[in-house]
Amino acid sequence: MEDPVHKALVIGGGSFGTALALILARKGANVSVWVRQADQAELVNRTRENTKYLPGTKLPENLVFTNNLDASITEALELVIFAIPTQFLRPFLEEHRNTFPVKIPLLQSAKGIEIGTLKTPYDIMTDELPGKYGKYICVLAGPSFAKEMAAGLVTNVTVAAPDREVCERAQRMMSARAANFRCYASPDYMGCEIAGAVKNVLAIASGASHGLGLGLNARAALICRGLHEMTLLAKALGSNGAAMSGLAGVGDLLLTCSSEMSRNFTVGLRIAKGETLDQIMLNATSVAEGVTSARSVKELAESLGVEMPFVSQVYDVLYNSKSVIDALVYLQDRPLTAEN
């Protein structure tokens, strides 16, 4: 049974923040979406459309963009969603540490690993928010293209948190039959976050494989062996691996490795077609988290002694000018091993 939400706040008005706000608005919540620029908020409110990040969807009147985080926005909140890319989360929290009410779920939805600290978004939130917020931090992960959510298409995701009561409350609050949005609950928050970060890197590999015309056998092998890599990393960080067979693990990996709707997949595709990373980044209007996570995930895996051959090859292609063909040859010529 889902819970009603009367008032919610989404931090970040990119495509995913806007899509999550729409889900809550469609179940009747009054939703504010915080963005950095006042003029962006004004434009969205005037046109009733987020033309920059989620064009083509009319926003309902109970969904309002704002540049304010004063009491009129934060008072009586029941739920806060964080939907800004991983690398910008810590600076945001440093500035807005005590802004949010306590005892309400704080649901983070970014999929990446922070450069430098090699931490997940959940850990960044634990670092930066005062202890009183600790057990209320949750993770949302799973196969969820913003465009499809905005179109009202069926989407199932996982809400994860160590505290069962908080996790299930967030699950009930985010679930929205009216928006075809269904949430499952899981205690494996670390598994969900590692899956979210690593699947973006693997999606770059899958796009590259598609660009080379390697076919569907190769894609299936990449998804399967990639799942093995992300499972090893998650377990090295304390996950019991439960998320890997679920929506956040194999579910999101399948989605992102199979579609040009994925920005990460598209980066790999364009590289295989001859563009450089610099050329791709030059005109990028939206974020492909796998580009930065290729660096941080590789470093994290090395620091833990976890072998991640696909991730290391994506890193070499992006940052060491290795050709996609050479990366493929490397992967195929590795010594034969047992499957697990």
Ligand SMILES: NC(=O)c1ccc[n+]([C@@H]2O[C@H](COP(=O)([O-])OP(=O)(O)OC[C@H]3O[C@@H](n4cnc5c(N)ncnc54)[C@H](O)[C@@H]3O)[C@@H](O)[C@H]2O)c1
């Ligand atoms: N778009 C999706 O389908 C989708 C689905 C699931 C998860 N996610 C995850 O959600 C997170 C947000 O991605 P998105 O797709 O909404 O991004 P986007 O590319 O659509 O928008 C970029 C966002 O980053 C913000 N931003 C840019 N520079 C910033 C800065 N210096 N400080 C703070 N914010 C800044 C922008 O305001 C905007 O909100 C990512 O971690 C992504 O992996 C996205």
Ligand SMILES: O=P(O)(O)OC[C@H](O)CO
């Ligand atoms: O467009 P991508 O590659 O960032 O993927 C979006 C979502 O993470 C899919 O679940």
